[in-house]
Amino acid sequence: MDTLPKQVKIVEVGPRDGLQNEKNIVSTPVKIKLIDMLSEAGLSVIEATSFVSPKWVPQMADHAEVLKGIQKFPGITYPVLIPNLKGFEAAVAAGAKEVSIFGAASELFTKKNINCSIEESFQRFDAILKAAQSANISVRGYVSCVLGCPYEGKISPAKVAEVTKKFYSMGCYEISLGDTIGVGTPGIMKDMLSAVMQEVPPAALAVHCHDTYGQALANTLMALQMGVSVVDSSVAGLGGCPYAQGASGNLATEDLVYMLEGLGIHTGVNLQKLLEAGNFICQALNRKTSSKVAQATCKL
Amino acid sequence: MGNVPSAVKHCLSYQQLLREHLWIGDSVAGALDPAQISVLINLHCFQPYVSGFSVSLAGSVASIHWETSQLSGLPEFVKIVEVGPRDGLQNEKVIVPTDIKIEFINRLSQTGLSVIEVTSFVSSRWVPQMADHTEVMKGIHQYPGVRYPVLTPNLQGFHRAVAAGATEISVFGAASESFSKKNINCSIEESMGKFEEVVKSARHMNIPARGYVSCALGCPYEGIITPQKVTEVSKRLYSMGCYEISLGDTIGVGTPGSMKRMLESVMKEIPLGALAVHCHDTYGQALANILTALQMGINVVDSAVSGLGGCPYAKGASGNVATEDLIYMLNGLGLNTGVNLYKVMEAGDFICKAVNKTTNSKVAQASFNA
Numbered sequence: 001m002d003t004l005p006k007q008v009k010i011v012e013v014g015p016r017d018g019l020q021n022e023k024n025i026v027s028t029p030v031k032i033k034l035i036d037m038l039s040e041a042g043l044s045v046i047e048a049t050s051f052v053s054p055k056w057v058p059q060m061a062d063h064a065e066v067l068k069g070i071q072k073f074p075g076i077t078y079p080v081l082i083p084n085l086k087g088f089e090a091a092v093a094a095g096a097k098e099v100s101i102f103g104a105a106s107e108l109f110t111k112k113n114i115n116c117s118i119e120e121s122f123q124r125f126d127a128i129l130k131a132a133q134s135a136n137i138s139v140r141g142y143v144s145c146v147l148g149c150p151y152e153g154k155i156s157p158a159k160v161a162e163v164t165k166k167f168y169s170m171g172c173y174e175i176s177l178g179d180t181i182g183v184g185t186p187g188i189m190k191d192m193l194s195a196v197m198q199e200v201p202p203a204a205l206a207v208h209c210h211d212t213y214g215q216a217l218a219n220t221l222m223a224l225q226m227g228v229s230v231v232d233s234s235v236a237g238l239g240g241c242p243y244a245q246g247a248s249g250n251l252a253t254e255d256l257v258y259m260l261e262g263l264g265i266h267t268g269v270n271l272q273k274l275l276e277a278g279n280f281i282c283q284a285l286n287r288k289t290s291s292k293v294a295q296a297t298c299k300l
Numbered sequence: 301m302g303n304v305p306s307a308v309k310h311c312l313s314y315q316q317l318l319r320e321h322l323w324i325g326d327s328v329a330g331a332l333d334p335a336q337i338s339v340l341i342n343l344h345c346f347q348p349y350v351s352g353f354s355v356s357l358a359g360s361v362a363s364i365h366w367e368t369s370q371l372s373g374l375p376e377f378v379k380i381v382e383v384g385p386r387d388g389l390q391n392e393k394v395i396v397p398t399d400i401k402i403e404f405i406n407r408l409s410q411t412g413l414s415v416i417e418v419t420s421f422v423s424s425r426w427v428p429q430m431a432d433h434t435e436v437m438k439g440i441h442q443y444p445g446v447r448y449p450v451l452t453p454n455l456q457g458f459h460r461a462v463a464a465g466a467t468e469i470s471v472f473g474a475a476s477e478s479f480s481k482k483n484i485n486c487s488i489e490e491s492m493g494k495f496e497e498v499v500k501s502a503r504h505m506n507i508p509a510r511g512y513v514s515c516a517l518g519c520p521y522e523g524i525i526t527p528q529k530v531t532e533v534s535k536r537l538y539s540m541g542c543y544e545i546s547l548g549d550t551i552g553v554g555t556p557g558s559m560k561r562m563l564e565s566v567m568k569e570i571p572l573g574a575l576a577v578h579c580h581d582t583y584g585q586a587l588a589n590i591l592t593a594l595q596m597g598i599n600v601v602d603s604a605v606s607g608l609g610g611c612p613y614a615k616g617a618s619g620n621v622a623t624e625d626l627i628y629m630l631n632g633l634g635l636n637t638g639v640n641l642y643k644v645m646e647a648g649d650f651i652c653k654a655v656n657k658t659t660n661s662k663v664a665q666a667s668f669n670a
Contacts, residue, residue, distance in 0.1 A: 182666075184632070185628070185629050185631075186371065186629070186633060187371045187632060187633045187634060188632060190371060211662060212666045213625065213662050214622065214629075214662030215587065215625075215632070217584060217585065217587060217588045218587040218591045220588075221556055221588045221591060221592070247662070247665055248662055248666075252584065255583065255584035255585070258585065259555050259556070259584075259585055259588060261555075262554070262555025262556070262557055262585070263555055263556060263557045264557060291584070292552075292582065292583050292584030292617070292618055293584060295618060296552070296582045296583055296617035296618075
C-alpha cells in the first residue's frame with residue numbers, strides 16, 4: 001500500500017450524526033460523558049452537537065448545555081453543526097470555536113431537507129461564512145449524497161465537484177464528502193473523488209461513509225488509496241438511516257481504527273478506550289453496538 | 301446528515317431503489333431467457349461506462365447495469381463460492397433440519413451461483429450440524445451448471461462422500477501448527493499426508509479437489525502467521541493436485557496490508573487463476589480485504605449468504621462475509637458474477653427465518669425492513 005497516507009485524522013461524528021439518528025433520546029449528562037470519554041480515547045476532532053431547532057431534531061435540543069458541559073481538552077476541536085445564521089450565533093454564544101455547514105449535491109435532497117435550492121443554500125452559507133471569518137471561527141463543509149440520493153438516484157461526479165468547489169472557495173477549510181445513504185461502491189467513490197480532486201486539493205477533503213449496504217470500509221479504503229487522509233466515523237456505528245428503516249448508519253470508528261492500525265497508519269486513537277466509550281453509549285441507548293470489532297471483543 | 305427530520309418524506313422506496321435505480325445493478329444472466337440476454341448484450345455489456353438508460357424487460361425482475369465504473373486492473377468476472385450451507389451452518393448453534401438444508405441449497409441453486417459447498421463428511425461427533433451429510437448430498441437437486449463440493453477431512457469421509465454422489469471435494473489445511481493440532485489433532489505435515497491420500501484418490505476418480513488454507517492472516521493460538529508459511533502450505537496442496545486454493549482469514553483479523561503481503565508471497569508460487577480468498581468479517585474487514593485481493597487480480601471469492609456462521613474463537617462475533625454484501629460491491633464495481641442479488645436475498649431470508657436469527661447482511665437489513 002505505497003500510496004496510502006502515513007496518518008489519518010478521524011473526525012468522530014457519533015455524538016452528533018450518530019445520536020441524531022438514534023430513536024432513544026439520551027440525557028445531557030450521558031452525552032457529555034460520551035464526549036469526554038471520546039476525548040480521552042485520543043480522537044482529535046469530535047463533533048459535539050447540532051444547533052438546530054429541537055422541533056426538527058429533538059435529540060439535539062440540549063445543544064448549548066452539551067457544548068458548555070463537556071471538557072475541552074487541549075489539542076481537540078469540538079465542531080458543531082449549524083443550519084443557519086441564528087444557529088451560528090447561538091453556537092458562538094455557547095462557546096463554539098468551529099462550526100459545520102451542510103450542503104448537498106442533489107437539488108431534490110436540498111429542497112426536501114432545507115426547503116431551498118442548492119444555489120439559495122449557498123447564499124445562506126455565504127452569510128454564515130462571512131460571519132465566521134469575522135469571528136475567527138473555522139468552518140467545515142459537508143456535501144451530502146455524493147454517491148447517490150434517496151430522491152434523485154444517481155448523482156454526477158461533476159455536480160459533487162461543483163458544490164465542493166463552491167464550499168472551498170467560500171472559505172470552508174475542509175469539505176466532508178458524504179455517502180449519505182451508503183449506496184456507493186469503491187469504483188463510484190473513485191470516480192467522484194477524481195472529479196472533485198481536479199477542483200479541490202486532496203488535503204482539504206474528507207470522506208463520510210455510511211454503512212447501510214456494508215460498503216463503508218471498502219469505500220473508505222478506496223478514498224485512502226486516492227490520497228484522502230481525513231475520515232468521518234461514529235463510535236459503535238451509531239445512527240440508523242432515516243431512508244431505510246432497520247438499516248445501519250455510520251461507519252463504526254472502532255472498525256475504521258482497526259483497519260488503519262493494521263495498515264500501519266497513525267491515528268492517535270486508543271482502541272481500548274474507544275471501545276469503552278462505545279460500550280458506554282450502547283448501554284445508555286439500550287442497543288447493541290454496530291461495530292464488528294466491539295462485537296468480537298465483547299465477553300458474552 | 302443535516303436537519304433530516306425523523307419522518308421520511310416521499311423518497312424512493314428501497315424496493316424501487318434496488319429495482320430501478322440502476323447503479324445497484326444486478327447481473328442476472330442466470331435468470332433471464334436467451335432473448336432477454338441478447339437484448340442486454342446488444343445494449344451495453346462490454347463497455348466500461350454506460351450513459352444512463354433504462355430497459356424494462358416484461359415479466360422480469362431484472363435490472364441492468366446503469367453506471368458501472370470499472371476500476372482498472374480488476375478482473376472482469378468473479379466466481380463466488382457459496383459456503384453458507386457448510387461453513388455458515390457449521391458455525392450456527394441451532395441444528396437445522398435436513399429438509400430445511402435441502403430446501404436452502406435448492407434455492408441457492410436457482411440464484412445463478414455456480415459453486416455451492418453443500419456439507420461436510422466429518423464425524424458427527426465433532427460437527428453435529430453436519431451429521432446428515434449423506435441425506436443432504438442425496439436429497440439436493442443438482443442443477444446443471446452448478447457444482448456442489450463437500451468437505452472431506454480423510455479417506456473415510458471421501459469414500460462416503462463419493463458413495464453419496466459427491467462430484468467435487470475439499471480438503472482443509474492450515475498455515476498454523478497449533479491450529480492444525482487443535483483442529484484436526486495432527487501436525488501440518490501429518491495432515492498433508494492424509495490430504496494427499498484423499499486428493500490422489502479423488503484425481504484417480506476424476507473428482508476435482510479444492511484446498512483450503514486456514515489462518516492465512518492470523519491464528520487464534522499463534523497470532524501472527526508469516527506469508528511464507530501460507531505459501532508453503534498452499535504450494536503443498538497445489539502440487540498434490542488441488543485445482544484451487546482458498547486462502548482463509550479464519551478469524552477475520554486481517555487488514556488490507558496483511559492481505560496484500562500474504563497474496564504477494566503466495567502469488568510467487570501459485571498461478572493467480574488457482575487462488576481464492578475466504579474472508580471472515582469478525583472485525584468488519586472482509587470487504588476491504590476482498591477489494592484488496594481483487595485489486596491484485598484474484599477473481600474467486602468465498603462468502604456465505606446472510607453472513608451465516610459465527611466465530612468459534614470470538615464469542616458473539618460475526619462470521620463469514622455476507623454473499624449479498626459481496627455481490628452488491630461487485631455489481632457496483634461493474635464486475636460480472638452471474639448471480640441474481642434478489643434471489644440470494646430471498647434465500648437468505650428463508651434460512652434466517654428457519655434458524656430464527658437476524659441476517660448479518662447489511663444489504664438485506666437495508667432492503668427487507670424498508
